[in-house]
Amino acid sequence: MGSLEHANWFMRILFLSLCAIIVAGVLLAQRGREMFIRRIPGLTAIEEAVGRATEMGRPIFFSPGLDSINIVTLQALAILSYIVRLAAAQATRIIVGLRSPIVYPVAEESVREAYDAVGRPENFRPDDIRFISDEQFAYALGAVGIISREEVATNFLFGAFYAEALILTENGRALGALQVAGCPEPTQIPFFIATCDYVVIGDEYYAASAYLTREPTLTGSLVGQDICKAIVIAIIALGVGLATVFAPEKNFLLTWLGGGG
Amino acid sequence: MWFSRLLQRLFPPAPTPAALYLYLALAVVGSIVIIVALHRLLGPRGRRWLIAFVTFIAGLFFGLEYFYPVHGDPAKNFLTDWIEPVSVMLTVVGAFTVGLGIYSLLQVHGRNLAQRRPGWHNSLAFFLATFAMLVFGMWEHYLHLPQPPPEVVPWPKGIYEILFNGLFAPLQAATFSLLAFYIASAAYRAFRVRTGEAALMMAAAFIVMIGQVPVGAWLTSFIPADSPAAFFRLEMLGEWVLRWLNTPAQRGIIFGIAVGALAMSLRIWLSLERGTFFSEQS
Amino acid sequence: MNPDLYILWAAAIATLGVYTILYRENPISRLFEHIFVGLSAGYLIVATWTLNLEGKWWNPMIHDKKWYWIFAPIVGALFYFIYSRRLGWLARLIMGLFFGTAAGTFFRQFFPIYSPQIYACFKPLDYQAGMGLQGVIFELVLHNWIFVIILLTVMSYFFFSIPHEGRFGRNLGRSAVLGRWFLMIAFGAMFGNTVMARISLFIGRMQFLLKDWLGSLLPWLAGRGI
Amino acid sequence: MSAPQPTTLSDRIQQIPRHYVYLLLAGVVVWQLLFPIRLPITPSVPTRGVYDAVAAVPDDKLIIITTDWDASTQAETGPQTQAVIHACFQNHKKFVIMNLQPPMGVKLAQDLAQEAAAEYGAVYGVDYANWGYKYGYENVLMAMAKNIPNAIGDDFYGKPVGELPLMQGVEDIHAIGLVVIVTGLSAMTEMWVGLIQGPYNTPLAAAYTAVMAPIYYPYLDSDQLKGMLVGAKGAAELEAMVDRPGKAVAIMNVQSWAHVLIIALILLGNLGYLFARGRGGERQP
DSSP states (O other), X not given: OOOOSSOOHHHHHHHHHHHHHHHHHHXXXXXXXXXXXXXXXXXXXXXXXXXXXXXXXXOEEEEEESOOSSHHHHHHHHHHHHHHHHHHHTTOOEEEEESOTTHHHHHHHHHHHHHHHTTOGGGOOGGGEEEOOSSHHHHHHHHHHHHHHXXXXXXXXXXXXXXXXXXXXXXXXXXXXXXEEEESSSTTHHHHHHHOSEEEETTHHHHHHHHHHOOHHHHHHHHHHHHHHHHHHHHHHXXXXXXXXXXXXXXXXXXXXXXXX | OHHHHHHHHHSOOOSSHHHHHHHHHHHHHHHXXXXXXXXXXXXXXXXXXXXXXXXXXXXXXXXXXXXXXXXXXXXXXXXXXXXXXXXXXXXXXXHTXXXXXXXXXXXXXXXXXXXXXXXXXXXXXXXXXXXXXXXXXXXXXHHOOOSSOOSSXXXXXXXXXXXXXXXXXXXXXXXXXHHHHHHXXXXXXXXXXXXXXXXXXXXXXXXXXXXXXXXXXXXXXXXXXXXXXXXXXXXXHHHHIIIIIIHHHHHXXXXXXXXXXXXXXXXXXXXXXXXXXXXSOO | OOOHHHHHHXXXXXXXXXXXXXXXXXXHHHHHHHHHHHHHHHHHHHHIIIIIIIIIIIIIIIISOOGGGGHHXXXXXXXXXXXXXXXXXXXXXXXXXXXXXXXXXXXXXXXXXXXXXHHTTOOOOSOOXXXXXXXXXXXXXXXXXXXXXXXXXXXXXXXXXXXXXXXXXXXXXXXXXXXXXXXXXXXXXXXXXXXXXXXXXXXXXXXXXXXXXXXXXXXXXXXXXX | OOOOOOOSHHHHHHOOXXXXXXXXXXXHHHHHHHSOXXXXXXXXXXXXXXXXXXXXXXXXXXXXXXXXXXXXXXXXXXXXXXXXXXXXXXTTOOEEEEESSOTHHHHHHHHHHHHHHHHHTOOBTTTEEEEEEOOSTHHHHHHHHHOHHHHHOBOTTSOBGXXXXXXTTOOSGGGEEEEEEXXXXXXXXXXXXXXXXXXXXXXXXXXXXXXXXXXXXXXXXXXXXXXXXXXXXXXXXXXXXXXXXXXXXXHHHHHHHHHHHHHHHHHHHHHHHHHHHHTTOOOOO
16 A cells, blocks of 8 residues: 555556556557548648758758667657658658667667668668767757758657757747747657647647658557556546545555555 | 586686687687678678578567566566677677767868868867876776775875866766756746746746745644645645646646657667668668 | 866866857867767776676676576677677567567566656545635636646647548547647646746856856855855 | 648748758747847745755755756756755755755756855854766666665765765664655656655655656656656745746746747747638648
């Protein structure tokens, strides 16, 4: 009771059900079940943004955020590889600026593969995948330097961003770049909204790769996620109901979730 | 802890310095043999299977420790004691990737310098700064100065201090503080009542901004603090917006993220993820 | 040697050098950008060694003769095969290890992080005896009710696989619009809250420039109690 | 993207060049630093929570102050750390400083602690200590929960922490009565909550830069955090509570007038916009 060091039975069952629903969504979609995804405005802008760079004949800058290898960064790399394919098909240069040494090889591999996939391996320039600095603000200054020296036409920021985000986007805006940004954590979203042309908010970030690629695995997962969110809402509704009727110490749901200690 | 006993049993420390170097050499040779053998023996399918297996085991280890039933006090299961040493090992292994990033930097700036590209003197400054910090940072470390350091410090330490406290730290702080200007100009530009959404954003920003500073408290100080209307004192209103309007909206986002990240984790863990990096080809 | 005076001047010049970027990106800001990146690259190596590898890896391996630590750099070296087309899969092997760890760590943190957030939403919505009209408005409606309403509408915005048509879908769509409005209020609040932090940082820098640096030249400034 | 040349007054106040905005801001800050107009300060509920959490720690338990900050956020986190240290000393609580990232924080905090210790006649190793910078994030916390002397190893001065007088009897996380996180970094709180507060019910309080604070109001609401210092405001309030008005109080004063400037600018921009729209002269954005 009141401890979250290890799971209890309620948590095990809940966690397994959530996992099972998502995996079931994936498997159903892989078997060819049609799945609907609604339009996500920030993401439809990606093609337009890449097209703009092509028209202007200037490069694209992409930042996969500041985190090391974790779930947020892996999602950013998935979006990166989609954008690289678009850009590579239009022979537009894309510069990736990195903060984590561990992400560096993974990003390089993703980009190289994307060039291979569209049959333009000769256009891949390893120099354009750049480790800038592992220091947050050195990274920001370095990225601003690249954005202005390379006269970047389009600026993509997808990943985990912190305070440095506004340094990147405000300078990018002053230099006239079209900017599309997405970050799951809410902290930097207000600044993205104030300075970028399109912003991907919260969970839309995780829906991104599904929406962009329409890959059945991902759309299926997205449908599973929606069901999971409905379950979370149901739990909250039940909890609110119980809290309204009972005193906190009688609210068994609270205890099951490890609270009320 | 039976884990460390097991480790001692399996990998006993070398008895003498000479034996240590022998063991090290043997371990290196052995590892290379294993890696070469893996490379030779495994076909594309085998490799893919191995990668998926390693990913699965790593995720299973950390996940199972949380979900597997525990007993005793402190409550633990058969994996609990492994968490700490495995985590340390992963940290150490991860630390060796530093070279990758540094290599990328040296490559870009080295080429600028070698080919005298425009701005090569900046690349020179980069090299000097890197080298100076590396040399004096290490030097300072191995001076093994007593703590607190003496009044008159040896010159390598002095140079290190100039590099760190005179350049590195102020550059960091100054860059961060640029945000004061950027946020002011972003606020001025973005907060226009063009759309309903922008107007809502502006109103909330206004209340919070003014409620936070002494001048806000002063503006509405005519409302008695213990009356029902105290809610409308700017500092109270600001806190209410943050706690009762901002909090639930953030939580709404957070629950969405939680599920999204869970799905992403699952797909990676089970090697279900698709997209360039995770595609079938090798 | 006493480095204090050099530190003071170096810091002042570096600060002003960075501030030139406010006009626009220029040769001075570019120089300091490169110095900054260089210093942090050097420091990254120093810190990786002195704060991590020396104590966690080198000393146990060499001094405690735990020779098995040699496996750490060998495994770490697999990352470097990323540059090889033929051996690239070995890098993927080790990346797989880290991907798996990232996933597993998230599984571990799922309940410790989110569980309290969920049960903190369990707000009673009913009238408690002795609340009075004031209590109903200020404690019930403006706190708990609005909390639950905002939470649910915001969550409804993040449903992607349900079309906003049909009876249920249209209502979901309306709720999502409302949710988006609440999101904007939250973002505005966060923006307003951040202004203070950012300005604090600039004030800190100005305190340094005016008091510590210029104050060392002009006694009048030092006496201003900045 | 250059905007069309402003011609009318309403256009002009809608499009003040960014350089003028920068200059105005710098001007207001310098003016208020040199010739301050001071206003009174009253502690808020989250700030009082931090003070009460410190005061409520049992005498046989330690307080950990994690100083996960560096020069970049020093203007806020420095005074916060200092005020928390004063609160500890004034309540006769033993505390240790440690940090997980960035390494600089622990040194800066040590300077603050030494300065305060001299004032109260406190002794290093007996009344307070510094565990130093520990690399490894969650790994350190997971290890620390089980065995503190092992996980921490050496203190700031390179001495095994087990040898410090105040560490006698300190074995695992149960010897800790409160953790105060002072940080400018996200993710630190999640780590402490996920690995320490959740599992072991160790009380937690925090001091954040103002930017991070809104994210963590939910934690305050769910009682995962006992209290919270919000940026320089929180620091100024705690400085007032421990009767040591310092840098943060001065900052808050400048802050007031900078906010007034920004609000004035926003109002001006909107006035221009409304005028222009009233004339029907709105340009497509």
